[in-house]
Amino acid sequence: MNYETIIGLEVHAELLTASKLWCGCSTAFGNEPNTQVCPICLGLPGTLPVLNEKAVEYAVKAGLALGCRIAEWSRFDRKQYFYPDLPKAYQISQYDLPLCREGRVVITVDGLSREVGILRVHLEEEAGKLVHSGESLHGSEYSLVDYNRGGIPLIEIVTAPDLRSPEEARIFLERLRTVLRYIGVSDCKMEEGSLRCDANVNLRIKDEEGEYRTPIVEIKNLNSFRAVERALTYEVRRQVDEFMEKGRPPAGTDLSRTKVTAGWNEALGRTYVQRQKELADDYRYFPDPDLPPVVLSSEQVEKWRAELPELPEEKESRFRREYGLPAYDAAVLTASRAVADLFEETARLTGDAKMVSNWVMGEVFRLLKGAGDDLEQALRHCSITPAALAELLLFVKNERINANSGKEVLEEMYRTGKAATQIIAEKGLEQISGRDQLAGLVAEVIAAHPGVVEDIKNGKKAAIGFLVGQVMKATKGKANPKLVNELITQSLS
Amino acid sequence: MGAITRRQVEHVARLARLELTEEEIDLFTTQLGDILKWVDKLQELDTTDVEPTAHTIPLRNVMRKDEVKPSWPKEEILKNASDEHNGFFRVPRILEEE
Amino acid sequence: MKLCEMTAYELSAALAERRVSAVEVVKAVFERIDAWEEELRCYITLDREGALAAAREVDAERAKGAKGTKGAKEANSRPLAGIPVAVKDNLSTRGLPTTCGSRHLQHYIPPYDATVIEKIRAAGMIVIGKTNMDEFAMGSSTETSGFYPTRNPWDTARIPGGSSGGSAAAVAAGEAVLALGSDTGGSIRQPAAFCGVVGLKPTYGLVSRYGLGAYGSSFDQVGPLARDVRDTAMLLQVLAGYDPLDSTSIHREVPDYLAALGGDVRGLVVGLPQEYFSPGIDSGVRAAVLAAVKVLEEGGAIIKEVSLPHTEYALAAFYLIAPSECSSNLARFDGIRYGYRAAGAPDTVTMFCRSRAESFGPEVKRRIMLGTYALSSGYYDAYYLKAQRVRTLVKQDFDKAFAECQVLVTPTTPTTAFRLGEKINDPLAMYMTDICTIPVNMAALPAISVPCGLVGGLPVGLQLIAPVLQEELLLRTAYYYEQAAAPLSHCPKPEPKPEPKPSSEVSK
Structure with a gap:
């Protein structure tokens, strides 16, 4: 049996605005429940939304960084469904006129470049947060609602079904995170939910009977890169097994409108069916009468384009060119803007790019990985700045301490936040070179x-x-x- | 277009989250049917080249600065809730098929 | 003349000259309320103490102001300080129940003031209470109120119109001097016509909607009800203006509406849309309106027949778009954050379905159902989108008409006030009562209803319609007519008498 995996992703990223999308409440994370709420984001009768201009800028910048076409004319629609975390019982979103369309992202898989289409990027509002009385929604006697998060701006990024393996899906998502972080529109913290992913997956099976497509399964709310890859791997396997066991459905069965929604159980390592929908949800979208359309001039869009920083692709090729780095090193160092900045600034201060790249990719990464999978977050929260690292590396470069001592000092710097000079003096590590x-x-x-x-x-x-x-x-x-x-x-x- | 069936009325009531009595379903099937028959007169009009009007006043790009304003005291936010619990709004069991 | 029967303009002068105090005015209004309210039921909530406290404050400020020129200037800049105003109960009032005429919100006390409430408070106006209305403003008779119907002060067997029926009746009866209403398809003008008062629906976007419980968001406008055109202009002055909290608010300098009242109608081109004088209009009403047109003509206006060919479609399109918007606007009433919650529901969906079903009345349910259907998959294009296209045609009709004339004149309503119970069980017949007012909302235009006489002892309304943001023209024309014709002597209305036998009237 010969099959091809077809995966498309829907990614939600919270935007780093200071205030919410429609009101002035703060977007800060982690405060007491219902303390970042006002009549507007609580949906009290009579309240009205006013669009945050920064959110539009960020959404458009994300679209530009993902190679999208920016809509000259865009508008907001109401997506209607009842759920306790949705205060107005509709989400203000964008339906047929999103801000950005038709982009693409290039990823590298096994050394080869692959292009992933971006169907659209649109702006919408976040829902509140539910806390269940039990361990999960299922079986909970009641649930509690906190609307602090409700109304934070989100972008939804929808890919074409261009991904061909769970690994590709993970790599794409990592790339997307890199880009969004480079341009500073989202912090993309999966663990805090500021980046979330739904994955659609099915198989195109070819055998002697011809081609057959398995029904699409949408796996909801994947909240780590690992979960994305594992859940998709499990689901592909499950669909293969199901086909092996049951074969094709009886002739005449119309599966084209069937879509299964599944959840992912991290602990059990398996997907489970949440519901089977005969028809698409009836969200009854219509233009929000409270919000006039957004019309963007090309001057405005070009101004925002000019404000974009150097994107990872460009930086990678420049690092190869300017510092003579091997392709692999350039890719690794530019996978995070914080890492790239650390490398480049330290290289400038020490005048030795090769040495800095070795140290960053070796010792620095080893230390950061101890703080979790997210190198960028770990780096931002530690004391290893370009100046501090350069100070240390100059000791090594000038042979005032040896390489082994250098590693010891770096570890101490990372642990205590002390400067290299101080640690070296305290430990008397300086070489006798007289x-x-x-x-x-x-x-x-x-x-x-x-x-x-x-x-x-x-x-x-x-x-x-x-x-x-x-x-x-x-x-x-x-x-x-x-x-x-x-x-x-x-x-x- | 025109008339609406009893089943459609039940479906729409479900979408609108309204628990209707049997009598109400009967009544609405008749009344909505009458109204829909009446609005069907719109189909007489050829609107092929007519743009829909969603906003009657031609405003554009109405936006505010990204500035944080103080949120409201929690008591003000929670005081109208029918079931408040530890600073949260409480709701009964949520069924998964929602 | 009793204080509660004077106009705001007269009271304003008396207050400024300190011939009378705000407390006296407020007390006079409550005296009238105490005498007539039991019969009329204009209000859902009365705020006697709040009103008296506010009145004392205004008096104190005026006393302070009298000593210095600065204070006198301040009094001048707040001509309506101390004037009692009734507020429709779909306008959010901080600390005062705001029910939108619905059982669902019977115990809801907003933590914030609507922008127009902030404005009237800043103007020193005294909020007397919250007036009765059709539930969520869906209705044309105030009979769909979740609490009780309001009676027409001219004949208590009749409805006051709706949905701002409580506001119109209160102004007519002297239970308030001025009132705020809201108009989605005629809800200010129609009750104004039925109660013999003046009501103005401003251009969409002239007055902030922030704090107005939404019904049909692309139509809703807050506006003034008053006993004459001058009072209407004075209240509009307070209400109008850009609001950064309403994204559909128009950013523009507010003109001086009181100053606009002078002048005559010589050379004014007045259009009579033939569709509004069809056989469907009561002959008495038509005669009264044509007599008013004659007054304008005698004043030098040029009368011209014009046509608004899509008028008959406007109503049907409105009854698709407005319910669509309302089905969405009312979805938030789920019993979680505020409002009624059904007890003992085993799960959230059931809780939603019951809370809504148990607290909404039949008309609200009907419109939610209709709107949900019109937006639902498979029907959106045929109903909602089609209606939005027809709205464009209706708008274009007005554009063409206004190329030929400056102001349009029509009846406000096809008949005078009907009897309680007469149409409540026939939704379509009830919808038809808005035939003259709805097209105006479809096109975002300003319009005013002024009394133009009595037919069978009941008031008739003359509707004037102007192009977008031409409120000054509207007020000037209406004021000219009012001065020239003196169509009604205002308060006192015939003192309301107890209804003879309520049971015999409810025929359907």
Whole structure:
């Protein structure tokens, strides 16, 4: 049996505006329930929405960064459904006239470039948050509603069904996060829910009977990259197994309008069917009479385009060109804007890009990974700034401390937030590089090991290492090993 | 277009979250049918090249600055709730098929 | 003349000259309320203490102001300070119940004031109470109120019109001097006509909708009801103006409406849309309106027949768009954050369905059902979108008509006030009563209804319609007519008498 996996994603990203989409309430995360609420975002009778201009700017910038066409004429529609977290019982969203359409994102999978189509990016409002009395919605006696989050601006990004594997889906999502973070429109924290993903997946199966497409399953509310990949892997496997077991449905069965909504149980590692819909939901969209249309001039759009920072793709090729980095290194260093900035600024301060890239990709990453999967977040919350890192690396570069000490100092910097100079002084790690300081010690070691000196003179050059080791031991590792070697060779010749 | 069936009335009531009595369903089937028959006169008009009017006043780009304003005291927000619990609004069990 | 029967303009002068105090005026109004309210039921909520406290404050300020020129200037800039005003109960009033005429919101106390409420408070006006209305403004008789119907002060066996029936009746009866109403399809003008008062629906966007419980959001406008045109202009002055909280609010300098009242109608081109003088209009009403047209003509206006060919379609289109919008606007009443919640529902969906079903009346349910259907999958294009296209045609009709004339004159209503119970069980017949007012809302235009005589002892309304933002022209024309014709001596209306036998009247 031969099959192809077809995946499309719907991604929701909260925008980093200070205030909500329709009112002045704060968008800050994690406060007491129902303390960031006003009559407008509570949907009290008579209240009206007023559009936050920053949200429009951010949504359009996201569209531009994703290669979209920006609509000259756009408007807001009401998407109607009843749910306790939706105060007006409609979500103000965009239906047939979204702000952005027809973009594309290039991802690299196994060293090959793949293009993923973006169907649309639109602006809409976030719902409130439910807390269930039990462990989950299912089986809870009651639920509690907090409307703090209700009304935060969101963009919904819909991809074409261009993704061909769960891994591709994860890579795409990582890329999307990188881009949105580069342009500063969303912090994309999956763990706080500011980035969420629904995945649509089905299979195109080819066998002797011809081609068959399995019904599309939409997996809702995936809240980590790992969950996206695992859930899709599970679902693909499940659809294959189901086909193997049951084969095609009886002739005449119309599956084209069937869509199954599934949830993902992280603990059990499996998807479960939430509901089977015979027809699409009837959301009764219509233009919101409370909100006049948004009409964007090309000057405005071009102004926003000009404000976009260098995007990851451009930065990657510049790093290769400017710093002579290998393709892999350039890709890794530009996968996060914070990392790229750390690299580039540290490289400027030290004048040694190669050394900095080795240290960032090696030691710095090793430390950050201890703080979770999200390198960018870990980096933003630690004390390793370009200036601090450059200070340390200059010690190493100028051979004032050796590489092993350098690693020890970096770890200490990361842990305590102290500066390199301070740690080195406290630990007395600076190398002894004075010829005069070392000459006496070298003479002593030579005098104390006449046998070894004899061996060396007889051509056993490797034995020099032993003498160097003795000097290092005597200095508790602080001697500059290169200089010691040089002094011993000099004395014996 | 025109008339509406009893089943459609039940479906629409479900969409609108209205629990109707049997009598109400009967009554609305008749009354909505009459109203729909009456509004069908609109179909007489050829509107092929007529743009729909969603907003009667030609306003555009009405926006505000992204400025945080103080939210409202929690008591003001919760005081009209029929079931308040620890600063939350409480609702009965939520069924998954919603 | 009793204080409660004087116009705001007269009272304003008396207050400024300190011939009378705001407390006295407020007390006079409550005296009238105490005498007549039991019969008329204009109000849902009365705020006697709040009103008296506010009146005392106004008096105190005026006393302070009298000592210095600065205070006198302040009094001048607030001509309506101390004037009692009745507020339709779909306008949000902080700390005062705001029911929208619905059982659903019987216990709802808003934490905020509507923009127009802030404005009338800032103007020193005294809120007497919240007036009765058709539930969520859906109705043309105030009979769909979730509480009780209001009676027409001219004949208590008759309805006052709706949905701002309580506001119109209160002004007519001296239970308020001025009132705020809202007009989605005629809800200010129609009750004004039936109660023999003046009612103005402003251009859509002239007055803020912030704080107005939404019914048909693309039509809704707040506007003044008063005993004469001058009072109407004075109240409009307070209400009009840009509001950053309403995205559909028009950003523009507010003209001086009182100053616009002078002048005559010489050379004014007045259009008579033939569709509004059809056989469907009561002959007495038609005669009264044509007599009013004659007054304008004698004043030098040029009368011209014009045509609004899509008039008959406007009503049908309105009854698709407005219910569609209302089905959405009323979805928020789910019993969670405010409003009625059915007890003991086992799950949220059932709670929603019961809370709504148990607290909404039949007309509200009917319109929610109709609107939900018109927006639903498979019917959107045929109903909602078709109606939006027809709205364009209706608008174009007015554009063409206004290319030929400056002001349109029509009856406000096809008949005078009908009897309680006469149409309440026949939705279509009830909808037809708005035939003359609805097209105006479809096109966002301003219109005013002024009394133009009595037919069978009941008031008739003359409707003047102007192009967008031409309220000054509207007020000037209406004022000219009112001065020239003195169509009604205003208060006192015949003192309301108890209805003979209520049971015998409800025929259907």
